Amino acid sequence: MYDIPLFDLNYDERETKAVTEVLESKWISSGPKCAELEKVFSDALSCKHAFCLANCTDALHLALLALGIGPGDEVIVPSLTFVATVNCVRYVGADPVFCDVVSKEDLTIDPAGIEKLISDRTKAIIVMHYGGFACDMDAIMAIAKKHGLKVVEDACHGPLSEYKGKKLGTIGDAGCFSFFSNKNISTGEGGMIVTNDDALADKMRLMRSHGMTTMSYQRAQGHSTKYDVVELGYNFRMDDIRAALAIVQMEKLPGDLKTREKIRKRYEEKLSKIDGLIVPFTDRTEFSSNYIFPVVLKEGDEARRDAVRGFLQEKGIQTSVHYPAAHRFSIHKDARRGDLTNTDFVTDCEFTLPMYAKLTDEQIDYICEQVKKALEEN
Numbered sequence: 001m002y003d004i005p006l007f008d009l010n011y012d013e014r015e016t017k018a019v020t021e022v023l024e025s026k027w028i029s030s031g032p033k034c035a036e037l038e039k040v041f042s043d044a045l046s047c048k049h050a051f052c053l054a055n056c057t058d059a060l061h062l063a064l065l066a067l068g069i070g071p072g073d074e075v076i077v078p079s080l081t082f083v084a085t086v087n088c089v090r091y092v093g094a095d096p097v098f099c100d101v102v103s104k105e106d107l108t109i110d111p112a113g114i115e116k117l118i119s120d121r122t123k124a125i126i127v128m129h130y131g132g133f134a135c136d137m138d139a140i141m142a143i144a145k146k147h148g149l150k151v152v153e154d155a156c157h158g159p160l161s162e163y164k165g166k167k168l169g170t171i172g173d174a175g176c177f178s179f180f181s182n183k184n185i186s187t188g189e190g191g192m193i194v195t196n197d198d199a200l201a202d203k204m205r206l207m208r209s210h211g212m213t214t215m216s217y218q219r220a221q222g223h224s225t226k227y228d229v230v231e232l233g234y235n236f237r238m239d240d241i242r243a244a245l246a247i248v249q250m251e252k253l254p255g256d257l258k259t260r261e262k263i264r265k266r267y268e269e270k271l272s273k274i275d276g277l278i279v280p281f282t283d284r285t286e287f288s289s290n291y292i293f294p295v296v297l298k299e300g301d302e303a304r305r306d307a308v309r310g311f312l313q314e315k316g317i318q319t320s321v322h323y324p325a326a327h328r329f330s331i332h333k334d335a336r337r338g339d340l341t342n343t344d345f346v347t348d349c350e351f352t353l354p355m356y357a358k359l360t361d362e363q364i365d366y367i368c369e370q371v372k373k374a375l376e377e378n
């Protein structure tokens with residue numbers, strides 16, 4: 001075990017109580033808690049529709065299904081992301097096209113790169129708000145409008161994060177969130193899709209549950225006894241046990257994010273004094289969820305980065321890499337791509353430091369000291 005893990009779950013007796021209540025209610029699958037969570041989530045994001053799902057991979061899949069993306073279509077995606085952002089394009093038979101990130105300081109998808117990659121087949125763009133820092137949505141939405149493209153936001157890193165006063169996930173056609181254990185909202189597995197488009201919402205509601213016109217909870221309540229199947233849907237549903245966890249996590253989220261903001265400030269203050277280290281997004285002022293804290297070596301390669309991580313591990317500090325670039329995975333190696341210079345550098349030279357509300361000032365200072373030593377000695 002690490003002395004300082006990358007992430008620590010923000011759980012207490014409230015989660016235990018919430019789950020116990022659901023278990024005792026004897027309705028454990030999708031039901032009143034899922035409905036309550038959808039209301040809480042759409043209110044928090046000021047968006048019209050939110051649907052609980054089993055995970056964010058399903059949310060991304062559902063977004064593309066509902067938008068009618070299919071075989072022969074191309075979808076422009078970042079490569080510096082978790083591979084699910086890319087895999088979902090293949091689920092619907094479309095082809096991902098890899099786009100670079102803006103720079104070593106701004107790890108979000110590059111609008112200029114997107115524009116260069118547009119072909120006759122391009123139907124959509126998936127953006128990923130890295131670490132809870134917004135992509136350049138004005139530029140991306142303008143490109144989408146000009147070329148008639150759909151925009152899906154992979155907002156897994158950014159619940160409650162903002163771009164020009166709007167919550168991330170509510171700017172494009174659909175926004176996708178994850179409640180995986182190590183995310184800002186943790187339920188083990190879990191996810192959410194949001195949209196302001198009523199027609200799209202109708203599709204999502206059907207497609208997440210077998211294309212059936214009613215769900216079992218409605219039938220159990222006596223609201224209906226029959227159903228039709230009108231679309232080739234899937235089972236993407238969440239259950240009420242996880243929804244109850246997410247409701248408690250949503251209550252805690254604003255406080256948790258405030259603490260993360262302070263942690264980020266302290267990190268930035270200390271790390272900006274270290275030569276040879278880039279701290280991305282230091283120019284950002286809008287509210288961010290600070291899901292992770294990435295840093296990038298100014299000079300180096302994968303071997304040096306791994307040596308630095310090895311040094312930190314010996315000092316009891318867990319680190320990670322966000323992310324091994326998706327375009328290098330065997331399964332995506334043949335996908336069309338633009339220039340990926342920044343992505344290639346960042347994927348080799350980035351590492352992620354611990355980030356969670358329980359980190360103490362002493363721990364942050366210790367981590368920064370050890371990062372300095374790690375760079376000096378490697």
Ligand SMILES: *Cc1c(COP(=O)(O)O)cnc(C)c1O
Pocket residue numbers: 054055056057058081082084085128154156157177178179180190191
């Ligand atoms: C976690 C994550 C996913 C996948 O979420 P799951 O809920 O585990 O399916 C997708 N994209 C990004 C950027 C993520 O961080």
